[in-house]
Amino acid sequence: MEALGINAWGLIVQIVAFIVFVYLFWRYALGPITNMLDERSNRIAESMAAADRMRLEMAAASARNEEILAEARQQAQQIITQAREVGDSTIARAQQEASEQAEMYLARAQATLRQETEQARLQLRQELADLAVMAAGRIVKKELDPAAQARLIEEALAEAGASNSSRP
Helix, strand or coil: CHHHCCCHHHHHHHHHHHHHHHHHHHHHHHHHHHHHHHHHHHHHHHHHHHHHHHHHHHHHHHHHHHHHHHHHHHHHHHHHHHHHHHHHHHHHHHHHHHHHHHHHHHHHHHHHHHHHHHHHHHHHHHHHHHHHHHHHHHHHHCCCCHHHHHHHHHHHHHHHHHHHHHCC
16 A cells, blocks of 8 residues: 555554544534434424414313303393393383372372262252252241242342352
8 A cells, every 4th residue: 555655554543533533523522412403303392292282272262261251241141131121020010009009099089079079069958958948938938929939039049059159
């Protein structure tokens, strides 16, 4: 090899140095770098998996939130319906009570009117009886002929009509 200009000892030393260099390079430089890249790749894969899990969890949470929101809307609608029913029943009850009270007041007013009408009739009868007695007394005091008696009765009735029309 010397004829080619290659020194055998130099070549062996260079090959051994190159092998030591490759070993040291692999052991202290390339090995930790590849390990670090592998670890980083694993962390990225784990992060991506965690992100996918989070996305699935967020979708599930969103679905649960929608269910809860739908249930809350349904409950709110039920509460509104119940409130309307209670309000309608309260209004109906108040209207019924007002109607009953109005009927009671009307019945009282009618009873009072009947009493006052009956009292007025009794008073009118009493006055008519008084007038008849007075007319009879005048007739008896004056023994008159039938024409005079008829005139006196008509006068008494006219006085009774005038006195009744002047009263309220």
